[in-house]
């Protein structure tokens with residue numbers, strides 16, 4: 001053992017027996033906790049613990065939407081620190097690393113140090129460390145070199161800040177760590193400010209995303225910053241109740257409520273008028289369009305003044321009113337559409353069937369939201385707290401599909417994983433298994449799947465005894481399964497088992513709520529990028545006219561494109577992808593195009609896209625947010641001749 005490690009262990013032992021230390025109080029207390037509560041032995045060094053990919057998936061699935069919202073902030077933070085040798089970890093509230101960005105050149109070293117996806121940094125396991133101690137104290141901190149309890153981690157410097165959910169519960173921890181750093185702890189001061197600032201941004205983005213349908217109040221002590229970087233953010237429902245807040249707002253509310261013990265006792269929370277000198281009806285007065293100087297709001301209890309900006313719920317601006325049966329749907333399902341009759345039919349039927357064992361088959365063109373709908377159904381079902389596992393049957397190589405789906409024992413066949421594999425079907429046990437592109441599943445796997453569904457048990461390859469299974473299966477396809485059955489490529493008995501009810505998602509071009517979807521998506525992108533995007537009339541009109549072969553996925557990609565190119569958040573026609581801004585494109589050449597005017601417009605646009613991308617099909621598919629196979633099908637359908645086919 002090195003002298004440094006031995007000295008470190010001596011210091012830990014002295015603290016364990018009650019002596020004082022020169023460490024920061026938060027570190028000293030954590031060391032005491034490690035010994036007295038977590039029963040960690042200073043003499044025992046532990047390797048980093050990385051959870052299995054199955055458990056990691058469960059942890060990630062449980063916070064899927066949060067991760068999606070946080071990703072932009074995570075990437076932005078990483079861009080600022082990458083050159084300084086840091087890696088970035090986002091863990092859940094239990095200390096499991098659910099997102100990670102680091103330089104792949106150092107993968108092995110980082111993995112050994114626990115700076116990796118799936119690493120468990122909870123204090124009871126890893127001892128004093130930035131993530132674990134941040135979870136224990138809910139405070140931002142730096143754990144620098146020998147501040148770590150376990151001498152294995154002495155080379156590291158780690159800085160973490162908590163991210164709270166809108167109800168004030170710890171949701172995640174944001175951490176930046178480096179394998180090497182200068183000796184003085186003060187060298188990490190800026191790192192601490194940076195992580196705190198990004199944790200605050202992620203918290204705000206998550207709050208705004210969660211309460212898209214409600215009033216939002218942003219507040220700051222400075223007139224200039226109320227709009228761009230507010231300190232306090234709150235969500236308010238249509239009755240004026242405060243239903244969500246960021247951590248700074250939570251602390252502000254706690255300070256205000258400390259002077260009003262009567263309010264703390266009320267079970268139904270408190271309203272804006274309990275906290276501010278205003279009511280819900282006053283909120284439009286604080287809209288962005290009014291000069292900041294006129295947007296001051298006084299706190300009712302302390303009398304302090306803050307500058308405010310309010311955002312109305314988006315449906316107050318653009319959505320047609322929801323029907324009564326629509327409002328009766330649980331929020332995740334209601335948020336899938338607004339007033340479109342086909343969607344209304346699909347979603348209300350699905351809501352009734354989700355807790356039955358009836359087979360559900362979701363059909364629809366690529367990008368219409370088959371997986372999105374299934375996730376929403378899972379989230380409102382009785383299985384909500386259990387795993388959601390999505391399998392793309394078309395993406396699994398035929399030789400691996402059975403072992404990936406049904407698992408295998410250790411050494412069951414050449415190339416089998418050394419420890420065996422649970423299989424995706426068993427990973428979904430208790431929850432929902434989404435089988436996407438079921439039409440692409442090979443016939444032999446269809447036979448096994450049918451047996452699993454019929455007998456409700458699964459036998460991993462190499463195992464003799466079956467394992468009981470309780471899973472809700474939802475399948476999806478954009479292919480014509482009846483035609484596949486007729487062609488002998490899909491088992492008829494499996495088809496009948498899966499299609500107890502068929503939910504046909506409409507293509508985007510047929511949806512009556514496309515304008516609402518555009519505004520929703522734009523609102524979400526504004527939240528994610530902390531910006532205020534708006535469309536010019538000509539850009540909006542182009543979006544409404546376009547035919548959307550890649551459906552909602554293509555729409556989101558096009559808006560993303562628009563946001564990236566926009567000036568000051570205003571998305572004009574020129575900021576949209578060419579095929580949408582100029583749908584007539586260039587004159588089509590090659591073979592004649594069949595079909596009516598709309599088809600011909602689509603063909604023209606595709607041809608223009610192919611030319612612009614030098615006939616690179618993958619590039620066009622990426623640009624449109626669709627599969628390569630979709631582009632190939634369209635090339636055939638429109639009779640476009642590719643240069644490589646010309647002799």
Ligand SMILES: Nc1ncnc2c1ncn2[C@@H]1O[C@H](COP(=O)(O)OP(=O)(O)OP(=O)(O)O)[C@@H](O)[C@H]1O
Nearest residue numbers: 336337365366367368369370371372373478552553
């Ligand atoms: N109702 C909706 N509201 C907002 N976004 C949606 C909606 N439906 C789908 N999306 C978004 O559109 C994109 C495509 O959705 P999804 O992956 O569910 O489509 P899909 O039909 O399963 O596609 P594929 O057939 O290609 O697998 C995703 O980014 C999803 O979040």
